[in-house]
Amino acid sequence: MSGTSDKIKGTANEAIGKAKQGIGEATGSDRMKGEGVVQEVKGKGQKAMGDAKDAAKEAMDRAAAAARKAAE
Numbered sequence: 001m002s003g004t005s006d007k008i009k010g011t012a013n014e015a016i017g018k019a020k021q022g023i024g025e026a027t028g029s030d031r032m033k034g035e036g037v038v039q040e041v042k043g044k045g046q047k048a049m050g051d052a053k054d055a056a057k058e059a060m061d062r063a064a065a066a067a068r069k070a071a072e
Contacts, residue, residue: 003050003051003053004050005050006050007047007051008050009046010047010050013042014047016036017037017039017040017041018040020033020039021037022036
């Protein structure tokens with residue numbers, strides 16, 4: 001999975017988690033609020049993973065470019 005798709009899924013999970021928390025708050029459902037918190041945290045983790053993948057790819061691209069330049 002690419003960094004971008006991780007970030008998209010993370011953003012969606014965060015939004016759904018926040019919505020579940022709001023519904024749980026409105027209905028007095030501790031279970032729904034708890035599920036919302038878990039899903040929101042999952043989304044934040046997915047976004048962080050996407051950021052890490054993007055950073056690693058950028059670092060590899062820079063290293064490859066430097067190696068090509070050094071080989072010239």
